[in-house]
Amino acid sequence: MKRRELDSRKELILKVVTDDYIESAEPVGSRTIARKYNLGLSPATIRNEMADLEESGYLKQPHVSAGRIPSQQGYRYYVDSLMEQQTLAAEELQMIKSYIENWSKEIDTLLQQTVRLLAQITRYPSIMLGPKLRPAVFKHIQLVPLNDYNILVLVVTNTGVIENKIITVDLPVSQGELDRISNQLNRKLRGVTLDNLKSSVLDELKTEIEARNGFIQQAVNLLQKTLETKERARIYLDGVINILEHPEFKEIEKFKPLMGMMEEEEKLYRILTAPSDEQGLRISIGEEIQEEAAQECSVITATYEMGGRVVGTIGVLGPTRMDYGHVVAVVGFMAKYLSKLLSQPE
């Protein structure tokens, strides 16, 4: 898709080396290539080409008498221009189909099941960022008194996501009073996106009711604060165990930093929300991931939508030697599928 920097024979060799290494996890040598993929070239020729590719940074050697493996730059070229798009295997579609029947209407369960499925199909750890709050449409607010000074604020959106926050008040408020406030807010706010709600509408509302009731105003303030602090959506993670199947992590010391990273929601969040110029699908290789622990990993993510608006991200984490072709297809499909599922009931 990008400008081609390599002549077609070099491309061919880079592709073959990458494909083979992805499959075998072993450095691949000229002899192997000549034998396995008969390209009509002798090992010596291939050696020369590989030496060139190494010099220009697409391949590297673990040690002098080993075969070549792709460098980060090599993977990048592979991903941009060489990789073959795959389609889903029949049995994978089957797995998805059979999941559908059990797919829950509970948004939380649905998302959980979705990452699990993605991990099962790709055989890599899978991550997901739940629907963002901001583009969601306000559906309902409810104030529930837990005791005299603590009030539970529940906000329901059209995505089915429930946000909750406990607020503390100085003076006890009666149930009836809270109901009145809830009703008033509901009437005013139904159908507004939380996005707008945060800025304009709430302000407007505030001035409007200013004179009438000091307490309502306090409630509005609190609602505003609630929505601000609850910015970050939940992170889902599953299939961590899959990464242990790959030889690059057979030594525990290689795996440990990664495990540490996956236990920090903060870091997963950053990985999933890294800016991208692509539309939807994004591939980050090695150091392109801004994360110390993931220098030898790649991440493939896709955004999913709800009613035409991007609301979240789903992705897969694996070694740089990852089956890009396959994972891209699966992640893309799942994101589309999820979008459909989320948009359909509304």
Place this chain on the structure above:
Amino acid sequence: MKRRELDSRKELILKVVTDDYIESAEPVGSRTIARKYNLGLSPATIRNEMADLEESGYLKQPHVSAGRIPSQQGYRYYVDSLMEQQTLAAEELQMIKSYIENWSKEIDTLLQQTVRLLAQITRYPSIMLGPKLRPAVFKHIQLVPLNDYNILVLVVTNTGVIENKIITVDLPVSQGELDRISNQLNRKLRGVTLDNLKSSVLDELKTEIEARNGFIQQAVNLLQKTLETKERARIYLDGVINILEHPEFKEIEKFKPLMGMMEEEEKLYRILTAPSDEQGLRISIGEEIQEEAAQECSVITATYEMGGRVVGTIGVLGPTRMDYGHVVAVVGFMAKYLSKLLSQPE
């Protein structure tokens, strides 16, 4: 605490062996013991005693010319009669104290922070079973229409836990109608424990309103079903990475089954809810855990309460060679502390 089956010198040796092995992770030999803990016994005597202890099943040898390590039976004896109860170190108390200030009133966040803290202090993976639904007291129900045929049912309890379920109806119901139903249910049910609610009260309510409104009855039915299927509380897990510090898991193949287990909420649930004759604190060693993958692990759990009733469990998972004395103290303390925190605002 239990009947003493061993004479005091054997006990002493078993204790020393276990303590040393817990600390060093190396099989411990007679010479080491004689030198390190001067018991006034020669290596030869100790050897004889150890041979006896092995014969009666408290110790075992990894191979013939290695030192001894405790068997499962040995650990059991150690835990029941030999182990010294420890108290929390000043800096551990400090960690807890400094957490308090940030402790959230959101029940979910609070629980999450608690397992994290437990994992940090013990340096083992920590698990937690969130508050059970059944003993909780009904606080509020709200029916929110998501669209014509789907209604979101929200149930709030005094624990601050929010249960939600989407139900599908055959006929569209208006917002007003739903509000009326919500109100009616709220009036009827406030203060009832979900436990009772499930059986008697709902039935009573059903017959009472039977004649009046066919739809309400349907709602009650659905509420009933909701509470039944939402039986299982959420599982929290953190600090998995800690287990990798221990040499018994330095080979990935040893760790893999454990990782698999920890990704199955089902299995964690079973571990946390294993029946116990103890009051509160429970220690399960090796095969006592009914879980294939955890044969070489131990679990220490404690229950926590809310207003005097046991509502959940918190625990720690580690190798059988675990620092029992320390972990018991910490888990016990945290459970008590959590109970206090959960019971105080109400």
Place this chain on the structure above:
DNA sequence: TGTTAGCACTCCCAAACGACGAGTGCTAAT
């Protein structure tokens, strides 16, 4: 000029080997 065969060389890996040392059980002396 691009391709290929041949060859010397490098270096990883796995197996074999051999001390070393920690620890044991047994026996005999105290």
Place this chain on the structure above:
DNA sequence: ATTAGCACTCGTCGTTTGGGAGTGCTAACA
């Protein structure tokens, strides 16, 4: 009953060794 002494076992660790895969270079060839 305890202990010193001793022969024996066996895992660990460092060294050695051979084999093999792969390379770069050179020279011949189309």
